[in-house]
Amino acid sequence: MEKQIALQLRGITKRFGPVLANKHVDLDVYRGEILAVLGENGCGKTTLMNMISGIYYPDEGQILIDGKEVVIRSPKDAFDHRIGMIHQHFKLVDLFSAAENIVLGLEKKGRYNLKEINAEVAKIAERYGFHLDPAKKIYDMSVSEKQTVEIIKVLYRGADILILDEPTAVLTPQEITRLFDVLRRMKEDGKSIIIITHKLNEVLEVSDRVAILRRGEHIATVNTDETNEAELTEMMVGRKISLNISRSAPVNAVPRLEVKDLNLFDKEGIQVLKDITFTANGGEILGIAGIAGSGQRQLLEAIAGLQPAADGSVLFYNPKKDRPVTFYHKSLKKVKEMAAQGAFHDRNLNDVSFRGMRDKAIRKWVESGDVLFREDEEMNLRGKDPLEIRQLGIHLSFVPEDRLGMGLVGSMDITDNMMLRSYRKGHAGFLDRKKPKEQAEEIIRELQVVTPGVSTPVRRLSGGNVQKVLVGREIAYAPKVLMAAYPVRGLDIGASYTIYRLLNRQKESGVAVMFVGEDLDVLLELCDRIMVMNGGRITGFVDARTTTKEEIGLLMVRTEQREEEAHE
Amino acid sequence: MSNLARAEGREPLIHLSKRAGISRGKAWSIRIIAVLLGILVCGIAAFLLIEKVQNNPEKIGEFYGTFIKGSFSTSRKFWKFLKNTAVLLCISLALTPAFRMRFWNTGGEGQTLVGVLSAIAVNFYLGGKIPEGILLILMLLAALAAGALWGVIPAIFRAKWGTNETLFTLMMNYIATYLVSYFLVIWVPSGSSTLGKLKNGRLPIIADNENILIVLIVVALTAALYIYLQYTKHGYEISVVGESVRTARYIGINERKVIIRTMILSGMLCGLAGYLIAAGSDQTVTTNSVGGQGFTGIMVAWLGKFNPLAMLLTSALIQLLNQGAMQISKDFGVNSSLTSVIIGIILFFIIGSEFFINYEVHFRGHAKKAARRAIK
Numbered sequence: 031m032e033k034q035i036a037l038q039l040r041g042i043t044k045r046f047g048p049v050l051a052n053k054h055v056d057l058d059v060y061r062g063e064i065l066a067v068l069g070e071n072g073c074g075k076t077t078l079m080n081m082i083s084g085i086y087y088p089d090e091g092q093i094l095i096d097g098k099e100v101v102i103r104s105p106k107d108a109f110d111h112r113i114g115m116i117h118q119h120f121k122l123v124d125l126f127s128a129a130e131n132i133v134l135g136l137e138k139k140g141r142y143n144l145k146e147i148n149a150e151v152a153k154i155a156e157r158y159g160f161h162l163d164p165a166k167k168i169y170d171m172s173v174s175e176k177q178t179v180e181i182i183k184v185l186y187r188g189a190d191i192l193i194l195d196e197p198t199a200v201l202t203p204q205e206i207t208r209l210f211d212v213l214r215r216m217k218e219d220g221k222s223i224i225i226i227t228h229k230l231n232e233v234l235e236v237s238d239r240v241a242i243l244r245r246g247e248h249i250a251t252v253n254t255d256e257t258n259e260a261e262l263t264e265m266m267v268g269r270k271i272s273l274n275i276s277r278s279a280p281v282n283a284v285p286r287l288e289v290k291d292l293n294l295f296d297k298e299g300i301q302v303l304k305d306i307t308f309t310a311n312g313g314e315i316l317g318i319a320g321i322a323g324s325g326q327r328q329l330l331e332a333i334a335g336l337q338p339a340a341d342g343s344v345l346f347y348n349p350k351k352d353r354p355v356t357f358y359h360k361s362l363k364k365v366k367e368m369a370a371q372g373a374f375h376d377r378n379l380n381d382v383s384f385r386g387m388r389d390k391a392i393r394k395w396v397e398s399g400d401v402l403f404r405e406d407e408e409m410n411l412r413g414k415d416p417l418e419i420r421q422l423g424i425h426l427s428f429v430p431e432d433r434l435g436m437g438l439v440g441s442m443d444i445t446d447n448m449m450l451r452s453y454r455k456g457h458a459g460f461l462d463r464k465k466p467k468e469q470a471e472e473i474i475r476e477l478q479v480v481t482p483g484v485s486t487p488v489r490r491l492s493g494g495n496v497q498k499v500l501v502g503r504e505i506a507y508a509p510k511v512l513m514a515a516y517p518v519r520g521l522d523i524g525a526s527y528t529i530y531r532l533l534n535r536q537k538e539s540g541v542a543v544m545f546v547g548e549d550l551d552v553l554l555e556l557c558d559r560i561m562v563m564n565g566g567r568i569t570g571f572v573d574a575r576t577t578t579k580e581e582i583g584l585l586m587v588r589t590e591q592r593e594e595e596a597h598e
Numbered sequence: 599m600s601n602l603a604r605a606e607g608r609e610p611l612i613h614l615s616k617r618a619g620i621s622r623g624k625a626w627s628i629r630i631i632a633v634l635l636g637i638l639v640c641g642i643a644a645f646l647l648i649e650k651v652q653n654n655p656e657k658i659g660e661f662y663g664t665f666i667k668g669s670f671s672t673s674r675k676f677w678k679f680l681k682n683t684a685v686l687l688c689i690s691l692a693l694t695p696a697f698r699m700r701f702w703n704t705g706g707e708g709q710t711l712v713g714v715l716s717a718i719a720v721n722f723y724l725g726g727k728i729p730e731g732i733l734l735i736l737m738l739l740a741a742l743a744a745g746a747l748w749g750v751i752p753a754i755f756r757a758k759w760g761t762n763e764t765l766f767t768l769m770m771n772y773i774a775t776y777l778v779s780y781f782l783v784i785w786v787p788s789g790s791s792t793l794g795k796l797k798n799g800r801l802p803i804i805a806d807n808e809n810i811l812i813v814l815i816v817v818a819l820t821a822a823l824y825i826y827l828q829y830t831k832h833g834y835e836i837s838v839v840g841e842s843v844r845t846a847r848y849i850g851i852n853e854r855k856v857i858i859r860t861m862i863l864s865g866m867l868c869g870l871a872g873y874l875i876a877a878g879s880d881q882t883v884t885t886n887s888v889g890g891q892g893f894t895g896i897m898v899a900w901l902g903k904f905n906p907l908a909m910l911l912t913s914a915l916i917q918l919l920n921q922g923a924m925q926i927s928k929d930f931g932v933n934s935s936l937t938s939v940i941i942g943i944i945l946f947f948i949i950g951s952e953f954f955i956n957y958e959v960h961f962r963g964h965a966k967k968a969a970r971r972a973i974k
Binding site: 046334335336415416417418419420428430432435436437438439440441442446449450451453454459460461 | 615829830831832833834837838841842844845847848849850851852
């Protein structure tokens with residue numbers, strides 16, 4: 031049977047100022063198929079879809095529906111042509127129920143009958159196999175349920191062509207499977223489904239055909255069962271790329287950071303971290319998995335001193351054993367105190383007590399580098415702010431999730447952003463921009479940051495380059511602990527693998543790396559151990575080399591199980 | 599569907615897009631065009647509203663000439679122009695560190711006024727009793743301290759309890775005004791409650807000119823503030839806090855400390871402006887001593903993009919307009935509200951030009967033209 035073409039794009043071009051987001055894109059979508067639109071970040075996937083759904087207007091080209099040229103100037107026009115888009119960021123009113131959100135903004139004649147609407151919504155849900163209670167309020171819903179509401183909203187409006195922008199990014203493996211089942215059922219019902227993604231395994235699993243975009247151009251459309259990951263990647267990136275993360279066995283893994291019984295409450299007094307206990311080892315990558323908002327961000331921020339924990343401890347073991355004592359972060363008084371407690375020894379392992387010595391002589395001895403620590407220093411970071419942690423000489427680096435809102439200042443240039451960590455050094459009240467500038471140039475060179483120069487505001491850089499600047503700065507600080515929250519979110523494949531390599535290199539040089547990730551495939555390949563969180567608790571630890579995605583998925587949704595066990 | 603059918607084949611008439619960036623030359627040419635347009639529209643307004651111009655259309659040239667005449671026709675007017683620009687610039691400079699920190703200090707008026715009041719109070723009680731030099735220094739210290747106090751109170755409340763600084767600083771203006779009324783009643787118990795010019799506490803006259811010192815002080819302040827904001831650790835911290843409090847916390851900047859410190863500075867510089875008014879020209883205080891410059895200063899700072907060097911130009915422009923408008927009201931015998939309208943028109947165009955610097959406007963058919971150009 032000949033398949034019917036539902037949607038055709040002919041020569042679609044879109045510019046944003048000097049940037050060409052889409053260049054003469056031709057694309058066909060058939061009835062009853064799932065078409066995956068694959069491409070790296072910034073390749074113009076979302077822009078293209080936004081033109082179909084009426085958010086942007088193409089500069090050139092035609093859109094044809096059922097063979098007839100149409101003009102789509104607004105999302106309403108798109109709905110009139112039975113096109114619906116499910117965005118990455120949900121657009122729902124929290125205080126309304128599912129059904130209320132679904133009918134919101136519809137200009138239907140007649141009375142507003144919620145009962146009838148509920149019944150209709152339930153009917154659609156049943157038809158495609160969704161699980162949804164139409165009367166449930168949005169604020170009570172999980173991310174996956176909210177997504178369901180968005181999809182039904184589009185179906186309720188009678189869409190035949192559905193566009194889903196990165197729908198799996200926020201779901202657990204089990205939820206993804208369920209979503210794919212629904213999509214297949216819709217396909218059988220004759221709907222056309224366009225799914226935007228950059229995850230290859232999902233493309234191969236669910237789609238019938240794959241359209242690959244690269245730098246705004248349509249490279250090819252291939253049948254899914256005639257292709258493979260390597261070929262798709264090559265088309266997507268434009269060159270062959272190795273998708274293996276070389277993971278070495280941890281060498282000399284010693285405890286570096288030990289978190290014990292940590293509890294944290296947010297401003298409203300709601301507990302966001304409950305009894306967190308774990309150890310991060312130097313020379314190891316500890317992955318942290320969980321549904322978005324399970325407390326990962328709060329955990330890292332609590333360790334970094336950004337959120338004051340209610341109780342518990344965060345112990346940092348400074349690797350000082352047999353290393354010389356210095357005055358960098360300690361006063362003479364503090365050194366004398368520690369010596370009195372027997373914390374130091376000399377090159378011949380004899381105790382150093384400084385008893386009866388004059389300050390000048392002590393200073394000289396310490397500066398000669400012959401006074402050594404007996405043990406690693408143990409420091410409690412809880413209750414200290416980032417500056418105090420720094421002043422203790424603890425090299426703790428943190429790549430936060432919110433790059434331009436927390437890690438960097440968007441309007442400042444690369445040099446000034448390098449300075450964020452180091453501006454306090456030297457020159458009395460004045461800034462020294464020379465060293466940060468050298469550092470900026472080095473990072474640009476080594477990490478191949480694409481930028482017009484060191485004086486370009488980082489906001490102007492692409493996501494991948496912004497991240498290279500941030501990670502580069504945090505690594506330049508020679509950390510002992512490196513925490514990274516979603517460091518590859520929004521990055522293209524090339525940039526992602528650069529970041530993985532950097533994290534691996536840190537691990538190999540003995541740094542305790544903590545990696546909060548959302549892509550389970552990456553967590554499994556990159557990490558040594560994975561800690562899973564849900565609802566502010568740790569629900570389990572797994573060995574990344576032996577576990578499966580399903581096992582992690584189950585831990586990600588495990589809730590009060592431990593408590594239930596305790597009650598029994 | 600009929601609606602749609604009509605829409606068939608048409609793209610929207612106008613659409614706006616944010617510019618990715620704009621060259622400095624292009625930005626300035628937009629600004630200059632805006633000023634020219636503003637002047638043109640002013641002419642039209644003059645034609646419609648000023649009888650003298652209406653009756654003799656050839657007088658329109660004279661109308662424009664009067665703008666310049668207001669500031670440059672005599673040496674006295676020119677020095678008045680320089681001095682008033684300096685005082686206005688001083689207040690704008692004072693507001694700048696706060697604005698860079700995104701702390702919307704709308705209390706420049708009050709902070710300056712308490713500066714004037716304290717300086718005059720010192721002068722009132724001690725003038726003639728102690729040597730003039732010491733009196734001047736004490737007046738300065740009093741003005742700085744009062745300004746700093748007026749600035750730091752809202753800052754403390756903002757830092758500790760998160761109060762809205764815009765409202766708070768605004769309210770402090772009224773307190774300052776009533777405080778002045780109160781002291782005037784005490785100092786001049788009978789009659790008009792107007793304090794006559796005091797004999798002492800006048801800034802030294804250099805080279806036969808009473809204004810030079812004020813101008814020099816403010817020029818030095820401009821340079822110093824530029825360096826402070828651009829090249830010192832404090833200035834850097836102000837920028838970071840202004841851009842993102844979360845980034846500031848992330849790198850261990852105590853944003854409360856920075857807010858309080860910066861508002862002390864901001865208030866203190868307002869106090870300095872108050873001192874310049876008190877010791878430099880007025881030698882008395884009224885509730886209107888600052889005359890709204892605390893608010894005009896906000897505009898000067900915004901137009902100058904919080905860059906002290908650019909603010910040299912914007913403060914001069916505003917002052918030029920003010921004096922020009924006053925001259926027009928005198929020479930053409932029109933109500934002073936009319937001159938406010940004229941100033942308003944020009945400012946409208948200048949501020950409006952920022953929109954065209956940030957956004958690009960496309961008309962229908964633009965895309966096709968652009969495509970053709972691209973092909974060529």
